[in-house]
Amino acid sequence: MFMPKIIGIDLGTTNSAVAVILGGQPKILENKEGHRTTPSIVAVSKSGERLVGISAKRQAVTNPKNTLFSIKRLIGRRFSDDEVKRDMKMMPYDIVARGEGVGVKLGNQEHTPEEISAMILGKLKADAEDRLGEKVEGAVITVPAYFDDAQRQATKTAGEIAGLKVHRIINEPTAAALAYGFDKKKGQQICVYDLGGGTFDVSILDVAEDTVEVKSTNGDTHLGGDDFDRRVIDWIIEEFKKEEGIDLSKDALALQRIKDAAEKAKIELSTAQESEINQPFITSGADGPKHLVMRLTRAKLEELVHDLAQKTLEPVKKALLDAKMGKESVEEIVMVGGMTRMPLVMKLVEDFFGKKANVSVNPDEVVAMGAAVQAGVLQGEVKDVLLLDVTPLSLGIETLGGVMTKLIERNTTIPTSKSQTFSTAADNQTSVEVHALQGEREMSEGNKSLGRFILSGIPMAPRGIPQVEVSFNIDANGILKVSAKDKASGKSQEITIQASTGLSKEEVEKMKKDAEVHAEDDKKKKELIEARNLADTMVYTVEKMLAEQKDKISDDEKKTIGEKLEALKKVKDGEDKEAIKKAADELTEVSHSVAAKMYKEEKSEVGSEKSEGDKTEGEEKVVDAEFKEKGDDKK
Amino acid sequence: MTEKKDSKTSKASRASKVVEELEMKCEEYLAGWKRALADYDNLKRDLSRERDDIRRYAMERAAEGFLGVLEHFDQAMKHEPDLSSCDKDVKKKIFSWLSGIIHIRTAMVEELKALGLESVEPEIGSPYLPQIQESVGARKEEGSKSEHILEVVARGWKLGEKLLRPPRVIISE
Numbered sequence: 082m083f084m085p086k087i088i089g090i091d092l093g094t095t096n097s098a099v100a101v102i103l104g105g106q107p108k109i110l111e112n113k114e115g116h117r118t119t120p121s122i123v124a125v126s127k128s129g130e131r132l133v134g135i136s137a138k139r140q141a142v143t144n145p146k147n148t149l150f151s152i153k154r155l156i157g158r159r160f161s162d163d164e165v166k167r168d169m170k171m172m173p174y175d176i177v178a179r180g181e182g183v184g185v186k187l188g189n190q191e192h193t194p195e196e197i198s199a200m201i202l203g204k205l206k207a208d209a210e211d212r213l214g215e216k217v218e219g220a221v222i223t224v225p226a227y228f229d230d231a232q233r234q235a236t237k238t239a240g241e242i243a244g245l246k247v248h249r250i251i252n253e254p255t256a257a258a259l260a261y262g263f264d265k266k267k268g269q270q271i272c273v274y275d276l277g278g279g280t281f282d283v284s285i286l287d288v289a290e291d292t293v294e295v296k297s298t299n300g301d302t303h304l305g306g307d308d309f310d311r312r313v314i315d316w317i318i319e320e321f322k323k324e325e326g327i328d329l330s331k332d333a334l335a336l337q338r339i340k341d342a343a344e345k346a347k348i349e350l351s352t353a354q355e356s357e358i359n360q361p362f363i364t365s366g367a368d369g370p371k372h373l374v375m376r377l378t379r380a381k382l383e384e385l386v387h388d389l390a391q392k393t394l395e396p397v398k399k400a401l402l403d404a405k406m407g408k409e410s411v412e413e414i415v416m417v418g419g420m421t422r423m424p425l426v427m428k429l430v431e432d433f434f435g436k437k438a439n440v441s442v443n444p445d446e447v448v449a450m451g452a453a454v455q456a457g458v459l460q461g462e463v464k465d466v467l468l469l470d471v472t473p474l475s476l477g478i479e480t481l482g483g484v485m486t487k488l489i490e491r492n493t494t495i496p497t498s499k500s501q502t503f504s505t506a507a508d509n510q511t512s513v514e515v516h517a518l519q520g521e522r523e524m525s526e527g528n529k530s531l532g533r534f535i536l537s538g539i540p541m542a543p544r545g546i547p548q549v550e551v552s553f554n555i556d557a558n559g560i561l562k563v564s565a566k567d568k569a570s571g572k573s574q575e576i577t578i579q580a581s582t583g584l585s586k587e588e589v590e591k592m593k594k595d596a597e598v599h600a601e602d603d604k605k606k607k608e609l610i611e612a613r614n615l616a617d618t619m620v621y622t623v624e625k626m627l628a629e630q631k632d633k634i635s636d637d638e639k640k641t642i643g644e645k646l647e648a649l650k651k652v653k654d655g656e657d658k659e660a661i662k663k664a665a666d667e668l669t670e671v672s673h674s675v676a677a678k679m680y681k682e683e684k685s686e687v688g689s690e691k692s693e694g695d696k697t698e699g700e701e702k703v704v705d706a707e708f709k710e711k712g713d714d715k716k
Numbered sequence: 717m718t719e720k721k722d723s724k725t726s727k728a729s730r731a732s733k734v735v736e737e738l739e740m741k742c743e744e745y746l747a748g749w750k751r752a753l754a755d756y757d758n759l760k761r762d763l764s765r766e767r768d769d770i771r772r773y774a775m776e777r778a779a780e781g782f783l784g785v786l787e788h789f790d791q792a793m794k795h796e797p798d799l800s801s802c803d804k805d806v807k808k809k810i811f812s813w814l815s816g817i818i819h820i821r822t823a824m825v826e827e828l829k830a831l832g833l834e835s836v837e838p839e840i841g842s843p844y845l846p847q848i849q850e851s852v853g854a855r856k857e858e859g860s861k862s863e864h865i866l867e868v869v870a871r872g873w874k875l876g877e878k879l880l881r882p883p884r885v886i887i888s889e
């Protein structure tokens with residue numbers, strides 16, 4: 082059955098965003114202009130054309146009377162509200178009484194705030210349809226937690242005017258918590274700290290069985306990122322005035338450049354300690370062009386805005402008081418709004434609560450994402466997602482020296498299968514033991530043994546030559562099949578382990594913890610085993626070379642190599658990793674220099690004795706050796 | 717006889733019920749399997765789209781920085797100093813040095829064009845279009861129609877179809 086998509090909308094005071102569930106995950110939908118957020122601005126040009134979003138913003142400077150922004154401050158309000166009176170003084174557009182309610186003038190017409198919000202929602206809907214390539218009929222819209230019934234109803238009406246069936250109006254902090262999946266952890270107290278472009282809201286949420294309750298909310302409707310920007314802009318203007326004696330605040334173009342530069346510096350200082358504000362030819366004085374070049378440090382920025390950031394803590398305290406709880410009871414802090422990226426803001430909040438805040442979801446998008454999660458639940462998409470299990474612990478086999486070699490890493494979604502080819506550790510080894518293990522420890526002894534079997538009938542060959550392919554295959558029910566197959570003989574063997582994921586939650590946690598606790602020891606042990614294995618291979622290879630090439634190695638060389646070989650043999654089974662490495666390196670060095678000399682001699686012999694008849698054996702060896710050498714070089 | 721018939725009928729109906737159930741399960745599993753395959757296919761497409769987006773985003777970010785620098789160059793060109801009182805030789809030297817600087821700017825523009833950036837410069841006197849232009853000021857000018865471009869303060873740039881920077885203009889009131 083076809084069901085039109087339900088989108089999640091964060092209808093913000095400054096910017097709005099749209100998200101939708103795609104493939105079980107919330108995703109932000111870019112608007113027609115290719116941006117992830119849309120300015121909540123509506124305008125009508127002098128020619129009567131209606132503009133929404135970025136195009137309305139682009140003409141705001143020259144058309145302030147007919148450019149409506151922050152309309153969210155007016156929605157659902159009565160004309161007599163203090164908030165409305167305050168806005169009437171601040172807004173460049175006309176706010177009028179409409180019965181008991183509010184109206185705004187746009188061009189020659191008067192509109193309700195609902196109608197203006199509907200224009201914004203209409204654009205969001207159209208752009209979402211454009212992106213999705215299908216019709217959108219429903220939406221979940223977010224509103225601040227402090228919105229009263231009239232404001233919520235007005236927002237719903239706005240959605241309906243825009244042609245959207247509003248399935249639900251949800252609180253912005255609730256949406257933020259949903260985006261982090263906190264609704265699944267019952268009995269949690271969450272603080273949502275939302276510092277947007279023009280408003281600050283803080284909410285305390287209580288997550289209970291199937292419900293997210295807003296226990297308290299507080300904030301400052303006229304505190305946001307714009308105030309922080311203003312401080313930086315004022316500082317720049319002041320500094321320039323001190324230095325050059327010119328007031329840039331009167332120059333519209335220069336002011337625009339300063340605004341851009343201030344915002345850029347503010348963003349840079351979220352990651353850097355210092356930022357250069359560089360706007361050459363900002364203006365002209367009597368003695369020629371003037372350049373605005375100054376450095377803004379993070380410390381200076383923090384000094385400029387510290388009181389603003391500090392101001393946000395008062396509403397946080399009040400919200401906690403209203404919720405009748407101490408800050409220690411808050412288990413999670415969710416950061417919302419672009420301003421929360423500022424390290425100072427983050428630090429103040431984290432210091433206040435004494436714990437880390439959640440910032441992994443983009444703070445500009447987290448509310449829309451949460452609205453989409455709610456939309457997904459309503460549509461059945463989120464619930465409907467097939468629950469896939471994961472392997473709680475890694476799976477692998479025991480290899481030389483008791484090391485656990487992982488084939489399937491933990492948290493891999495099942496069903497899955499993985500294969501790896503292994504070889505023998507000794508010459509003429511005709512069987513291998515496959516020991517399947519589960520766990521996170523580096524050494525097999527610390528992990529859980531799942532089962533073992535022997536694959537026999539491997540043709541006799543030097544060590545490292547046979548190829549045994551080991552496969553792990555877990556089906557959707559968590560049943561693990563381990564098989565091993567000798568590629569040469571085709572012989573294979575396998576076992577089935579029923580309870581590969583049948584560990585209790587406690588057991589899994591214990592094993593993970595064990596691995597963490599022993600991580601350092603295990604690492605050391607593994608490195609020692611690896612050094613021993615390498616030493617073993619070195620001894621084997623050098624002894625083979627000495628036996629095969631005995632005629633080509635001088636007695637002196639034999640003596641040197643022999644000494645180093647003995648030295649390595651003496652330490653290789655010991656506990657001193659460094660000593661093993663040192664001895665192996667020394668042996669490598671002498672054997673390499675002998676090998677290099679041999680190749681050199683061979684080459685000159687081949688070159689000078691090309692016509693000699695009795696050289697078949699030698700030539701074959703040379704060709705063989707050269708081939709090997711080239712192959713190694715390529716690696 | 718009737719009893720036997722009854723038991724046969726009930727066996728048959730049980731069997732057909734089982735078959736029906738199994739058929740339903742088959743259908744459900746097939747649907748699930750198809751869905752998993754579709755999800756995987758969609759994921760592949762999403763990943764490739766995401767890769768393209770990341771590439772485009774990285775390009776936009778890099779371009780944005782350079783465009784700012786280029787704007788400064790353009791700004792500098794508008795502040796050409798008055799050299800009328802200068803000695804002829806000094807004037808020549810300054811011009812030669814300046815033309816070198818202009819060549820550097822040209823080289824930078826060429827590099828940006830090679831990356832796919834295109835400059836957007838609206839015509840003076842053409843109507844102002846807020847969809848693709850940003851107005852930074854307005855003034856009265858005799859003989860010009862309202863909301864028409866009087867001056868381009870900074871040219872705009874686009875990458876493919878995306879407008880990275882709208883041209884900044886001053887329009888007539």
